[in-house]
Amino acid sequence: MELDVSIDALNACVSAQAPLANVKEDIALGRDLGVRGTPTLFINGKKLADYRNAALEQVVEHVLESGAQ
Secondary structure (H helix, E strand, C coil): CCCCCCHHHHHHHHHCCHHHHHHHHHHHHHHHCCCCCCCCCEECCEECCCCCHHHHHHHHHHHHHHCCC
């Protein structure tokens, strides 16, 4: 399989600093929020302790019923 990408464009993409800075910001935010692994789910700014299907469904139903945003 061959890709139609110029080597200059590829090198520019690989050497770009902005994507790496964005990832580092996301990692720092995750640490600040107590994220220790994936998946970690937040609903309305609250970290879910249990994200199995039944528990997640209950949380979503509660949020919808309460009208919380």
